[in-house]
Amino acid sequence: MEKIKVLEQRLKYTFKNQKLLIEALTHKSFKKPFSNERLEFLGDAVLDLVVGEFLFHKFKNDAEGDLSKLRAALVNEKSFAKIAKSLDLGNFIFMSIAEENNNGRAKPSILSDALEAIIGAIHLESGFLEAKKVALALIEENYPHIDAKNLIRDYKTKLQEVTQAKLGQTPDYETLRAFGPDHQKQFEIVLKLEGIEYARSIASSKKEAQQLAAKIALEKLGIL
Known part of the structure; x- marks a missing residue:
């Protein structure tokens, strides 16, 4: 063939x-x-x-x-x-x-x-x-x-280390919604620090969206 x-x-x-x-x-x-x-x-x-x-x-x-x-x-x-x-x-x-x-x-x-x-x-x-x-x-x-x-882009672990050292707490990740067809499902995640929204992201899996949100937060904190 x-x-x-x-x-x-x-x-x-x-x-x-x-x-x-x-x-x-x-x-x-x-x-x-x-x-x-x-x-x-x-x-x-x-x-x-x-x-x-x-x-x-x-x-x-x-x-x-x-x-x-x-x-x-x-x-x-x-x-x-x-x-x-x-x-x-x-x-x-x-x-x-x-x-x-x-x-x-x-x-x-x-x-x-x-x-x-x-x-x-x-x-x-x-x-x-x-x-x-x-x-x-x-x-x-x-x-x-x-x-x-x-x-190794484990932004979640890095962010947790930073927030524990600086704020004495860990970030919260909340799934706002899942949308799209089954074969192209998207997840929107919000990351909160001290109960306040700090970053938001959308990706094709919850884990990926959480990592992306953590990356955004690290950039805002001047770590990346």
Whole structure:
């Protein structure tokens, strides 16, 4: 299939067994005897190890806790979906018409799962070193300037440390509303200090909105 060859060119890897790649690209909604769920399970473990080893060697002086935060910042749905989008992976996934009409080709969860499944398939076919080579090339292409400060953006923890030291209290986060269709849900969060609204933000998850609100508050406090 010409379409599959295009994806292989982008991955810089040619599958010996095309059925493995097709399985990696098959969403459970496609109603085949197989789906990419098992390969996704394998790929998730491979990527966890690849990223862990990469960070271990790159950040030689960082403590275990910081390395764990760095890995969590890279090994997650949002990060993998970004890499999948760079490959235009959504256009290669086999899914039902209903899922496609539900914006399935752009869903971060589906994109992330497909990427993990592809890495799992490469590992299964050619071993860990080849899977590592492909995975690291994709990570470095999408995150060319990896450093702890940019990856670890735990603004909530930082704000809590600041407000506890200066005000003797922790911020309150209140969800004002959730709106939009299920596949594009948005959350509006208000951050309060001493009962007074200090920042407000909207994002695609409550956690992300809270982090954004905390970032705004830190900027107002002159910390960032």
